[in-house]
Amino acid sequence: MVRAIPRWLKISAVGFVILTGILLLAPLIVVVGVSLSQSQFIAFPPAGLSLRWYREVLSSDAYLSSAWISLQVAVLVTLSASLIGAMAAIGIHRRKLPGSGFLSIFFLSPLVLPTIIYAIGMLMVWSALVGPVSVLTLWIGHTVITLPYVVRTTLAVLSESDPFLEEAAQTMGANRVQRLLLVVLPQCLPGLAAGAFFAFNISFDEAVLSLFLRRPGLTTLPVQIYGQLEFSPDPSVAAVSTIMIGLTVCLIFVIDRILGLQRFSST
Amino acid sequence: MVDVLLKDIRKSFGSMEVLHGISIEIARGEFVSLLGPSGCGKTTLLRIIAGLEGVSQGSVEIAGQDVTRLPPEKRDIAMMFQSYALLPHLSVAENVRFPLRMRGIGSREEQAERVRAALETVHLSAFAERRPRQLSGGQQQRVALARAIVSNPKVLLLDEPLSNLDARLREDMQVELIEMHKRLGLTTVFVTHDQEEALSLSDRIVLIQKGRVEQEGTPSDIYARPATHFASTFLGTANLVAAEIEGHGENAAARLADGQVLPLAGADAQPGPAMLAIRQEDVTLLAAGSVEGALRARVRTRVYLGARSRYVVELSDKELRVLAPNDSVFEGGEDVMLKIDPARIRILPAKET
Amino acid sequence: MSDRTENLVLVLPGLLLLALAFLVPIGQMLVLSVEGENGFTLAHFSRFLTDSYYLGVLWRTIRLSIVITAICAAIGFPFAYIMAHVGPRIRLWLVLLVILPLMTSVVVRTFGWMVLLGRSGLVPDILRDLGLAGRNFSLMHTEAAIVIGMVQVLLPFMTLSILGILTRLDPRLEEAARTMGCSFLKTIRTVVLPLALPGIVAGSLLVFTLSASSFVTPNLLGGSRIQMLATSIYRQVTQTLDWPFAAAQATILFVGVLLILIPYARLTGARNG
Numbered sequence: 001m002v003r004a005i006p007r008w009l010k011i012s013a014v015g016f017v018i019l020t021g022i023l024l025l026a027p028l029i030v031v032v033g034v035s036l037s038q039s040q041f042i043a044f045p046p047a048g049l050s051l052r053w054y055r056e057v058l059s060s061d062a063y064l065s066s067a068w069i070s071l072q073v074a075v076l077v078t079l080s081a082s083l084i085g086a087m088a089a090i091g092i093h094r095r096k097l098p099g100s101g102f103l104s105i106f107f108l109s110p111l112v113l114p115t116i117i118y119a120i121g122m123l124m125v126w127s128a129l130v131g132p133v134s135v136l137t138l139w140i141g142h143t144v145i146t147l148p149y150v151v152r153t154t155l156a157v158l159s160e161s162d163p164f165l166e167e168a169a170q171t172m173g174a175n176r177v178q179r180l181l182l183v184v185l186p187q188c189l190p191g192l193a194a195g196a197f198f199a200f201n202i203s204f205d206e207a208v209l210s211l212f213l214r215r216p217g218l219t220t221l222p223v224q225i226y227g228q229l230e231f232s233p234d235p236s237v238a239a240v241s242t243i244m245i246g247l248t249v250c251l252i253f254v255i256d257r258i259l260g261l262q263r264f265s266s267t
Numbered sequence: 268m269v270d271v272l273l274k275d276i277r278k279s280f281g282s283m284e285v286l287h288g289i290s291i292e293i294a295r296g297e298f299v300s301l302l303g304p305s306g307c308g309k310t311t312l313l314r315i316i317a318g319l320e321g322v323s324q325g326s327v328e329i330a331g332q333d334v335t336r337l338p339p340e341k342r343d344i345a346m347m348f349q350s351y352a353l354l355p356h357l358s359v360a361e362n363v364r365f366p367l368r369m370r371g372i373g374s375r376e377e378q379a380e381r382v383r384a385a386l387e388t389v390h391l392s393a394f395a396e397r398r399p400r401q402l403s404g405g406q407q408q409r410v411a412l413a414r415a416i417v418s419n420p421k422v423l424l425l426d427e428p429l430s431n432l433d434a435r436l437r438e439d440m441q442v443e444l445i446e447m448h449k450r451l452g453l454t455t456v457f458v459t460h461d462q463e464e465a466l467s468l469s470d471r472i473v474l475i476q477k478g479r480v481e482q483e484g485t486p487s488d489i490y491a492r493p494a495t496h497f498a499s500t501f502l503g504t505a506n507l508v509a510a511e512i513e514g515h516g517e518n519a520a521a522r523l524a525d526g527q528v529l530p531l532a533g534a535d536a537q538p539g540p541a542m543l544a545i546r547q548e549d550v551t552l553l554a555a556g557s558v559e560g561a562l563r564a565r566v567r568t569r570v571y572l573g574a575r576s577r578y579v580v581e582l583s584d585k586e587l588r589v590l591a592p593n594d595s596v597f598e599g600g601e602d603v604m605l606k607i608d609p610a611r612i613r614i615l616p617a618k619e620t
Numbered sequence: 621m622s623d624r625t626e627n628l629v630l631v632l633p634g635l636l637l638l639a640l641a642f643l644v645p646i647g648q649m650l651v652l653s654v655e656g657e658n659g660f661t662l663a664h665f666s667r668f669l670t671d672s673y674y675l676g677v678l679w680r681t682i683r684l685s686i687v688i689t690a691i692c693a694a695i696g697f698p699f700a701y702i703m704a705h706v707g708p709r710i711r712l713w714l715v716l717l718v719i720l721p722l723m724t725s726v727v728v729r730t731f732g733w734m735v736l737l738g739r740s741g742l743v744p745d746i747l748r749d750l751g752l753a754g755r756n757f758s759l760m761h762t763e764a765a766i767v768i769g770m771v772q773v774l775l776p777f778m779t780l781s782i783l784g785i786l787t788r789l790d791p792r793l794e795e796a797a798r799t800m801g802c803s804f805l806k807t808i809r810t811v812v813l814p815l816a817l818p819g820i821v822a823g824s825l826l827v828f829t830l831s832a833s834s835f836v837t838p839n840l841l842g843g844s845r846i847q848m849l850a851t852s853i854y855r856q857v858t859q860t861l862d863w864p865f866a867a868a869q870a871t872i873l874f875v876g877v878l879l880i881l882i883p884y885a886r887l888t889g890a891r892n893g
Contacts, residue, residue: 005804013702017714020699023772024721027732030742034735044735044742084634091630096623105885107634110642112826112881113874114833116850120857120870121645124652140641147634161355167319168352170339172366172418176626186356205725207836212857222727229731229840238735241728248723252716261715 028245035238042233053239063240066224070204073135073220077142077203082196084143085150089191090184092151093158104155111148118144119212126213133213138220141213142203149202150195153259157191158184194259201251205244268295269331270454271316271422276325278311285311287478288325293422296452300465303475304501310426312475313458317424318342330421340369345420347428351411353399359410360386360395366418385413388447405436409443416451423455429464441467462502466490474498496619499544506587508543509617512536521612523562525583530560531609540617549611550589552578552597553604561604566597580605650874653867664868674852678872681849684763685831688770689778692827693820695771696778700819701812703779704786722776726836733769733841734760761843769837774830778823785819786812818887825884829877849873 030044038048057063091097092104110118122141126133169183207222214223221240228237255261271293278286285308293299301309314320316327318339326335334342345366353362360382367378386392389409399407408428415423429437445468448455459465465472466486474481474489474497482489482498493499496507510521510529519531521543529543553561564582571593578589578597582605589605597603654660668674703714721729736742737759747753759765789812797807835850842848847855849869856866 009804013698016698017702020695020775021717023695024717024775026736027729027769027772028721028724030732030735031728042735043740084637087630088634091627094623094627097627097631103631106638110638112829112877112884113646114829114850114877116833116835116853117649117870117874117877118642118645120853120866121647121649122641123857124863124867125645125648128648140637144637144642147637151634162350162352164348164350164352165354167317167339168346168348169354169365169369170319171317171342171344171346171424172414173340173370174365175340175369178369183354186354189356201723205723205727207725207727211836211854222725225725225727225731226836226840229727229734233731233734237731241725241731244728245724248720248725252719252723261712261719 031238031241031245033238034235035242037235037238040234042235042238053235054243056236057239057243060236062219062224063221063236066219066221069135069138069218070221073138073142074200074204076135076139077146078196078200080139080143081146081150081199082192085147085195085199086154086185086188086192088147089151089154089158090180090188093155104151107151108148110144111152115145115206115208116212119209122209123212133215133218135218137213138210138218141209142199142206145206145209146199146202149198150192153191153195153198154188155191157259158188161187190258194255197251197255197258201248204247269293270295270297270329271456272326272328273312273316274326274328276312276315276327277323278308278315278320279323284323285478286315289475289478289480290325291473291480291483293454293456295454298448298455298457298468298470300457300459300469300472301475302459302462302465302472302501303481305460307475308478309458309460309475313346313424313426313456316422316456317344317346343421344424345415345418345422346424347411347415347426349427349430351399351407351428351431353407353410353414355399358396358398359391359402362399362410363414363417366414370418372418381417382413385417388416389413389443405432405440408432408436408440412443412447416447416453419451419453421454423453425455425457427459429459430461437464444468466502474501476501493544493613493615496542496544496615499613499615503546503548504588505544505546505613506585507615508545508582508585508587510541510543512538512541512614514538523583524585527562527583529562529607529609529612531612531614536614542615542617544613544615545587545607546611547577547588548590549608550587550591551606552580552589552591552595553606554595554597555602555604558604558606561606564603564605566599566601566603568599569597646874649867649870652864653871655864664865665872667865668868668872674869677847677849677852680763680846681832684766684770684848685828688767688774688831689824689828691767691771692775692778693824696775696782696823697813697816697820699775700779700782700786701808701816703783704789718776718779721772726773726834729773730769730837730840733765733772733837737765737768737841760841761846763842763846765841766838766846766848769841770831770834773834773837774827777830778827781823781826782816782819785816789815822884822887825880825887829880829884833873833877 033044033046034042035053036049036051037043037046038050038052088107092100092107097103122137126137165183165187166179169179174182205222207226210220210223211226219227221244225237225240269292273289273291276286276289277284289312301312303309311320315322318334318337322335326333328334329342329344354365357365363382363385364378367373367381372378373381383392386395389412391406391409391413394402394406399410402410411428429440432440441464457468469486471483472486472489473483476497482494489498490502493502493505499505500507508523510523512531513520513522515538517532519536521529521531521541523529562582564580564587566578566580568579570577575590575592576596578591580587580589580603653664654662656663703711706714737744739756739758739760744753744757744759748755748757793811793815794807797811802810833850835854838848839851839854842851850873853866853869853873856862856869
């Protein structure tokens with residue numbers, strides 16, 4: 001690396017990074033701050049410190065029931081997206097199917113299609129062909145949205161594994177099922193696990209699809225927060241939001257343990 | 268007793284045929300090298316023996332059984348990959364046990380005993396519980412070797428297993444492979460592009476070029492008597508010099524393009540145009556002057572190699588490579604005489620079809 | 621069973637899911653957009669394209685997306701460059717700085733901006749203290765609010781997209797440029813920037829599509845008066861219940877996104893393949 005960089009540039013670079021950091025973190029810090037407020041009103045910096053809004057949240061049926069729905073959906077989505085995504089990634093990775101290049105683009109396409117377009121189509125199809133939306137609708141919809149993440153992270157680790165492992169296992173007498181379970185699956189595992197956590201995070205945080213597919217009694221946590229924000233926000237929204245931020249921090253920590261965050265700099 | 272029998276193997280990828288009818292017999296306990304430049308089809312041939320590739324035509328027999336249609340897991344083989352292909356999620360011992368487990372060989376205790384013995388053979392007993400990642404390249408290589416021999420396969424297939432090692436380790440491994448082969452007597456097929464490796468390890472070399480068997484024979488045979496232009500240049504990098512053979516028996520001589528005459532007394536020569544294959548170590552350099560039967564040439568470049576020097580000399584408008592000891596040294600631009608032992612000159616047809 | 625059958629079995633569940641629950645809904649939406657009472661019609665499109673209100677919405681969507689994309693690129697490139705050149709420890713923290721907002725729910729982040737930009741929020745307060753704004757000044761329900769909120773939401777995408785290219789650049793290229801007499805800034809301009817261009821363009825296309833189609837942030841920060849395409853679609857679906865018209869707007873968005881995604885796929889595909 002070239003060290004000869006003018007001093008004024010280095011100093012302004014530090015300033016620039018700090019300012020960008022403030023831009024990126026400000027809304028999160030503010031939310032955490034508001035949640036600790038004593039006052040009835042949303043204000044930052046908070047007036048006084050208390051945990052009353054957390055107590056409020058934990059005794060609120062609306063928040064708890066929507067959190068329960070979010071959790072149910074997120075867990076179901078994590079399971080289905082991991083299973084389907086891992087199978088697809090292995091099939092695509094082997095590059096023996098015709099049009100495997102097309103396949104991988106197809107499997108990644110929900111990633112780039114704006115969710116709102118998908119949401120409106122899903123709402124129309126479901127109400128036309130099936131009936132009222134349910135947890136099942138959210139489950140399927142979120143699985144479609146999160147599938148690309150699992151496929152992508154799994155493909156990424158597979159592409160780094162020794163391409164001859166499967167053949168080696170074959171020369172050692174492993175049959176099809178043994179190769180899949182004892183050789184390929186263990187190779188996928190770090191990517192698959194990271195993908196699964198991504199899927200959980202995205203499903204739990206997702207607002208657009210859930211907004212279109214909501215009905216009374218089927219409100220996910222982000223939709224509940226969204227509704228509060230549209231009408232009458234009080235610091236309890238901030239408390240819920242802070243809990244969600246905390247969950248995200250935990251997930252990032254876990255993903256870092258499994259896959260290493262430095263990977264983000266090369267994808 | 269023939270252990271591996273390849274009959275007229277042809278292999279096409281799409282419309283391109285890469286193996287044009289190869290037939291090879293390998294006897295039990297024999298160490299055979301498939302030698303050739305990259306892209307000649309030697310690895311494809313090995314993968315066909317393993318069952319990793321199908322054939323377009325022809326058949327593969329292992330120990331008298333036609334296995335052409337059998338997948339690798341049903342063939343009694345073991346293969347060592349260039350990348351070693353160690354399973355990263357398993358420990359060294361589990362890696363070595365893997366083929367026993369998959370092929371259902373022995374009880375748990377017997378498997379453990381065989382793993383222990385195999386690891387001992389490659390001097391890795393202390394590393395049994397490590398992960399492959401935690402080992403050096405040379406150690407990983409020995410794990411791969413242990414894994415290949417542990418199931419006592421009918422045929423051991425080695426796909427350039429030494430090419431990822433540095434020079435020193437490679438020499439050690441060669442010795443280890445030779446000793447291993449002597450002790451276990453496994454029928455072994457070894458793929459390499461390195462002629463020295465093939466010469467030092469094998470009982471027999473099969474020289475492959477462009478999907479065909481170019482020549483096969485013992486290392487000394489194939490080295491001393493290359494049958495084709497390719498064989499003579501690929502093994503030992505001989506110089507090819509076009510010449511006109513004149514006379515018979517004791518009077519035979521080769522006339523070069525510039526008119527100089529090289530006596531070929533005793534060589535098996537027929538009059539007419541020919542190609543002389545002259546090994547670079549078979550040429551002696553002498554100081555300029557009149558020496559009978561020697562050729563006039565001029566040194567262009569000398570490359571110092573330690574014990575010896577490699578010279579590029581100009582002979583009759585052609586470049587000739589010469590390896591010579593450093594007891595008398597010639598510099599670029601110097602005129603020299605080349606003395607060549609006629610018995611060591613190989614006379615090949617002028618043109619090959 | 622052949623290898624091909626095995627792989628087909630592996631891929632099949634995903635293929636079926638995407639066909640039934642992804643392609644069918646999108647197809648249904650496209651069909652609905654041209655469906656009238658007497659069969660095929662383009663009436664919903666002509667209604668959109670002849671009404672100056674909706675044309676205004678479309679224009680605002682494009683205009684704001686361009687502004688957001690430009691700001692993201694202007695911040696994202698130097699930020700990614702710095703990330704690529706600091707030591708591994710600091711880089712990890714910077715990656716965390718980018719990932720944390722990226723993985724936080726958009727609803728939560730937007731809430732933060734509502735607090736910051738509202739009448740009694742920190743930002744208007746500061747502007748008032750500096751004498752740059754009047755008494756009742758609020759940034760809420762302005763285009764500026766949408767831009768600020770969206771830049772924060774989308775900056776991580778731009779940064780990661782450029783970082784992906786920069787980390788793969790041979791560091792010796794820059795050193796070579798310096799030995800050939802380029803100053804630091806000139807090296808950035810003549811060596812780094814051109815080589816990073818595919819990442820910048822890909823990131824820009826991505827950010828543009830995301831901002832043109834995003835909904836939560838514009839709706840909450842822009843309010844009901846400042847509509848963008850996605851918020852307008854949501855309104856048709858939930859308030860006026862005019863689904864065919866909503867489908868027509870979504871189709872316009874869809875076509876626009878497709879037009880942008882084709883060069884995006886080329887750029888990123890060429891990089892990976």
